[in-house]
Amino acid sequence: MSDAVACPICTMPDPLDAVDGYECATCGHEWLGDPDDGLSNIVDANGNVLASGDAVTVIKDLKTDGKVGGIKSGTKIKSIRLVPGDHEIDAKVDGRQLLIRAAFVKKA
Ligand SMILES: [Zn+2]
Known part of the structure; x- marks a missing residue:
């Protein structure tokens, strides 16, 4: 569906999902998710933009x-x-x- 995500440090594919992006299971590197993943303009019932970690x-x-x-x-x-x-x-x-x-x- 979309391009596979790979660790920018050790290039291993299939990172774990972290709160704000990804965590590499191999080297432990964490990085933010792709800003073009369509998750940056999700809004609640009142039109406020939601982000991961929000209550x-x-x-x-x-x-x-x-x-x-x-x-x-x-x-x-x-x-x-x-x-x-x-x-x-x-x-x-x-x-x-x-x-x-x-x-x-x-x-x-
Ligand atoms: Zn890695």
Whole structure:
């Protein structure tokens, strides 16, 4: 789909995802993600730009596909991670890793 990401130091492919970019599993080098990955203009329900590490509040009761329970409106998420796709937010809620649409949250 997109060009494989490789470590700029040791050129090993398949780095680990870090909060703001990537971490090389081989040499431990960390670097920021590609600014052209489409994740720099994701906005919340109020039009505020979101970034990985932001705290947000869910503004709508959400059902989670194939899983028990859902996310209630008003749920606070401490640290989000932005990911490509139509559900732009990867977050941990009550110990579960969930994908949430940016339009259903507002920046805390
Ligand atoms: Zn490396």
